[in-house]
Every structure is written in structure tokens, then in C-alpha cells.
Amino acid sequence: MINAVGRDIPEEILEITGKEPFQGNFYKDDKSIVMRGPTIRPVMNNEKSKLVADIREALVKCDAHDGMTVSFHHHFRDGDLIVNMVMKEIHDMGLKDITICATSLGKAHDPLVPMIEDGTITGIESSGVRGKIGEAISKGKLKGLAVMRSHGGRVRALATGEAHVDIAFIGAPTADDYGNLRGIGGKADCGVLSYAIVDGNHADHCVAITDCLVPYPNFPAHISQTKVDYVCVVDEIGIPSKIATGAAKPTTDQRKLLMAQYCTDVVVNTPWFKDGFSYQTGVGGASIASTQYLAEIMRERNIHMGFGVGGLTKAMCQLLDDGMARVMLDVQDFDLDAVRNLKNVNHHRIPAGVYANPLNKGAVVNKLDYVVLASLEVDVHFNCNVVVGSDGMITGAQGGHPDTAQGAKCAIVICPLLQGRIPAICTDVTTVTTPGESIDVVVTDYGVAVNPARQDILQALKEADCVPLKTIEELRDIAYSIVGEPEKVEFEDRVVGIIEARDGTIIDVVRQSKEIPEPVVYKKKASKRKSNG
Amino acid sequence: MEIKKTAVAGTLESSDCMVTIEPSAKGLELDLESAVIRQYGKRIAEVAMETLGRLGVENARVSIVDKGALDCTIKARVECAVMRSAEYEGRIGWGGVIK
Numbered sequence: 001m002i003n004a005v006g007r008d009i010p011e012e013i014l015e016i017t018g019k020e021p022f023q024g025n026f027y028k029d030d031k032s033i034v035m036r037g038p039t040i041r042p043v044m045n046n047e048k049s050k051l052v053a054d055i056r057e058a059l060v061k062c063d064a065h066d067g068m069t070v071s072f073h074h075h076f077r078d079g080d081l082i083v084n085m086v087m088k089e090i091h092d093m094g095l096k097d098i099t100i101c102a103t104s105l106g107k108a109h110d111p112l113v114p115m116i117e118d119g120t121i122t123g124i125e126s127s128g129v130r131g132k133i134g135e136a137i138s139k140g141k142l143k144g145l146a147v148m149r150s151h152g153g154r155v156r157a158l159a160t161g162e163a164h165v166d167i168a169f170i171g172a173p174t175a176d177d178y179g180n181l182r183g184i185g186g187k188a189d190c191g192v193l194s195y196a197i198v199d200g201n202h203a204d205h206c207v208a209i210t211d212c213l214v215p216y217p218n219f220p221a222h223i224s225q226t227k228v229d230y231v232c233v234v235d236e237i238g239i240p241s242k243i244a245t246g247a248a249k250p251t252t253d254q255r256k257l258l259m260a261q262y263c264t265d266v267v268v269n270t271p272w273f274k275d276g277f278s279y280q281t282g283v284g285g286a287s288i289a290s291t292q293y294l295a296e297i298m299r300e301r302n303i304h305m306g307f308g309v310g311g312l313t314k315a316m317c318q319l320l321d322d323g324m325a326r327v328m329l330d331v332q333d334f335d336l337d338a339v340r341n342l343k344n345v346n347h348h349r350i351p352a353g354v355y356a357n358p359l360n361k362g363a364v365v366n367k368l369d370y371v372v373l374a375s376l377e378v379d380v381h382f383n384c385n386v387v388v389g390s391d392g393m394i395t396g397a398q399g400g401h402p403d404t405a406q407g408a409k410c411a412i413v414i415c416p417l418l419q420g421r422i423p424a425i426c427t428d429v430t431t432v433t434t435p436g437e438s439i440d441v442v443v444t445d446y447g448v449a450v451n452p453a454r455q456d457i458l459q460a461l462k463e464a465d466c467v468p469l470k471t472i473e474e475l476r477d478i479a480y481s482i483v484g485e486p487e488k489v490e491f492e493d494r495v496v497g498i499i500e501a502r503d504g505t506i507i508d509v510v511r512q513s514k515e516i517p518e519p520v521v522y523k524k525k526a527s528k529r530k531s532n533g
Numbered sequence: 534m535e536i537k538k539t540a541v542a543g544t545l546e547s548s549d550c551m552v553t554i555e556p557s558a559k560g561l562e563l564d565l566e567s568a569v570i571r572q573y574g575k576r577i578a579e580v581a582m583e584t585l586g587r588l589g590v591e592n593a594r595v596s597i598v599d600k601g602a603l604d605c606t607i608k609a610r611v612e613c614a615v616m617r618s619a620e621y622e623g624r625i626g627w628g629g630v631i632k
Contacts, residue, residue, distance in 0.1 A: 486572035
């Protein structure tokens, strides 16, 4: 069936998953939905200890079994040790058909690939996957379907029961013996536990893993003792230097600085840039540079940010410290400056559901004026792809991209026209992960394109005459004139993954990539006449 | 143009390609490895074969390891490798087959 972004979702996939094809951003707005709670075992006996000797004991006590789903959060980013530690134990116990429901998986989890190959892991639900797991899924090694959900979409799936977690493993920088968990105060601080809060609320069993046991009560708790079944103390939960992978040095790349300038020009010349405006941005060099340009103009015009939200960086926290922003709402910390900044009383932790769940009574993203995003590809319909590489391999994550893009009044995507030979602006993205109706402005190093659905923004930018305006088709044509039009990447028929829209409908599918044995050999016989020589 | 010896041109930096040419008696054979083989494999082979044809190379074993080079780069690296392998250095026909 062809969905609202023109992608063919096979009937068979709709049948297996019981999901509907994507029907547009506001399909489920104002519709009645039933939420589901977990099945829990209450702790009434005041002599019961929640401490377990090791992960094996926790697994046994939580009735670990074949076919179960286990969940993890990714606040430790590339420094995460929890996923591999738990999965090794599950593997050693000989359990099979495990589904991993993670908030994201990255390069740190490459060691899971052999467990995918031997049938220990047969399902993966995540915001996305980087590294070798992505390659393994694309090559068809995962037995089941991979399900890619945005951060908001994951909260929705757990809350409605579309996804069910048997055991949640929550890495906690500090914990007490009764399961009060905090993102700070330990050896490997990640600042917040926002993505794991929904796991505490909806998983049947919840195991806290910490390397820093503190006296009871570990307050104020970011995840409460009322959600946690067991506490397990291990040597190390994360590698601090790899947690802060977002600690970006200010970029000197002229191309990025140019795009940052264009981006800031778009922000300050559109109607929402006034005192009290709200803003989210990412960790890329251009995003950080544009935040700094923006801060200069805010100072000049005495405009203050009402709130900033998202994965936070030093650049955003600086605005708070300088009194240029009133409040920061934090779901993730990309660098240690952001972790330290949590001491600021106006820097608040929020759960992922408050941040972005589309099916609650209104998430923070709905209150966003601007969001600045990146993308692997943008097509002439403004659809974005942040999960599948142009070569067809799964290589990225949705994160909050679809959530914030839909929520914000002005969603800006910064994207260099070319990545090496690959045109980032193309006729059709490899896989749609954020629908074009959510994307308002595309900033490239060759000019800025405004979604024709947003005549208000186009008019404002024309009047301001601040950036070189192009149509999205013009940008694509410039790209193709330099690198040539790419061939369509070929796939096998088998669907290896689905991309869920925020509301749980299917926006696109990912098919198995076709094996190309390199080198490819081309031959041409010599002509009959004798070669001169 | 006769390929007299093995020669190399180019690098493995991104947006470049490394072209190696060896003598052969069995027509043209091109081995291609590319970071963008799925999107541009055919185009790269076409550009390389065209360039070899223009230079009158009929017998050679050519290997290209491509890191996302543009057509103009591929053409230039192939030309350079051919000139080196044909021992044409110093007497390149600028404005002739090399435009």
C-alpha cells in the first residue's frame, strides 16, 4: 500500500506488524487511545533486599526466558558498557530469540553482532543503529524485523503496549540499595536518565546497574525506588571520556560556518524570533556555530530565549549561564559542561515522554519555535533520511528528528549539498524517516530552500533578502551537475526493518542490501588490428 | 598507446582515486573498488574506459580504488597513470588526446 509519503509498504508487513501505513502527521490527533501499565510484583516485605550479587542473579530473579524483550538506554553513548555486559550474560545462559528494545545502539555495541548471527538476538527495536549492527541488519542477518522509532515514538510504543519490555536494565551513575537512581554523583556521570524513565514506568521488571552505590536515600531520585526491582553493583558502567562524544571544538570549516551563518539569518528573519522564543539545536559543527552567531544577535537586540530543549551542549548551557535563556529542558547531555550545568537551578531534567511523546496530552516539542537539525539526505519533497546511508546500509538514528521537526513552528535542516560524491539533496531519499510536511527550511552551502507549503517563511526571507534563496529542485540540480545523477541503489526483496512514524504508523521500510562483490570487473577485448608497438 | 610497465597515479584520500595500470595481452580489464560503487560504479567504469579508449590503450590491466572522486579526477588520474606506464613523461601531447 502506498502511504502518505509515497512509499510502498508491503501488505505482508502491515499484516505481520498489525500496523497501519503512515497517513500524515496529524492522523491520530485528538483520537482516543488506551494506555497500558506493566505487570509488577510489589515489594511489601520490609526485609527484602533489592541487592543482587551479579547480573546473572538479577536475570534469574526476573524470570529471564527465551523470547523475552530486554531494554537499555543510551545516555552513556559510545562509552556504554551495560548492553554488552548484560547481553553476554544472557548469551552465556543460552537464552535465544531475545529482542533488544534500546533507546539507541551505537559503535560500542559491535560485539552483539555474533549474538545476532547465532540467534541469541532476533529482534532489535531502537532509534537507530550505528556501526556493525546496522550493517548486520542491512545484510539480513537479524531473523526478525528491526523497528526504528524516534525518541518520542519509543515512549509512545511502551505506553500503549505496542512494545512490551520484560526486563529493563538501567545503567545508573549512582544508586542506593533500594533503587533510587541518579544521573550524577558517580564515576561515569551522564547527567540525566530521561530516556530510561519510560522503562521504569512500563517494563515488567526493572534492574538498576551501578558502579557507585550510595547511602539511602539517593535523592532527589531521577528514577524512583518504586519502579526498581533489583540493584546490581558492577565495577564499571561506562567510560567517561566516551560519554562526552559531543564535546565538539568550534569548527573552522568554512563550509560549515557559511551554513551556520545562513541558518542564523533564517532564524532572526522569521517572525518567531522575538523575546521568549524557543529553540533546539544539535551537536554538529554548523549547529554549534549557528548557536554562537545567534547569541550575538540576541545580545544586540536584547532578545532572550524562553526555553531551550533537547540534547544539550556547552553552547546552549552558556546561554543559560549568561542570562540569555530563561530555562533549559534537558533529555540528554552531549558534553561534560552540560552535565555540570545541571547545577544551574533553571536547568531542568525532563523525561523523554514529556519531551517528545506524540500521543500524550502535548509534548514540549509542540511548544518549539525553532529546531535546527541535520540529515543524511533530503529530497525534493523535503522528506528527510537520517537512518539509512545512500548506499542502502543502516547507519544512523532517528533520535528526536521526527518529533522536533513536526513540533516546531520552523524546522530547519542544515545539510551540505555534497558529502564527498554523494548528493545530499536528491530526487528521492533512500528511506523516509521524517516526512516532508514537517520540514520547513533546508540550508545548504549552495543556498537555502523553503518548503512551498510555508509561504509565510518564504515571504519573510524574501523581504529580508538575507540568504540566497533557491528552490529545492534547483539545489538538487546543482548537486547533480557536479557529481552526476546517482544510479538507484538496488535492494533484495526482503524487508529487514521498518521505520515507524511518531504515531506508530509505518512511514517506510528498509530492505536487505544487495551484495556487491568487489572489485567489479569490466572487460573489453582488443580490436583485431595489431597494436602499434 | 602501449603499456610498457606498471604505473600508479592518485591517492587514497577521500574524493580521489588510485589508478594502477599493468601491461597485459588480453584486451582491457578494469577492476573497480569504490566507496560509491552502488551509486556511481557504472559511471566510473564508463569514464575510465572512455579515457583509455581516447588514449588508444587496447591492452592493459587497470585497477581503480575510488574514494568518491569526481569524473574529472578519475579522467586525470587514468591519463596520468597511462602516460607513466607508456613512458610518455616529458612528451605528453597537451591539446591532443590530453585536453
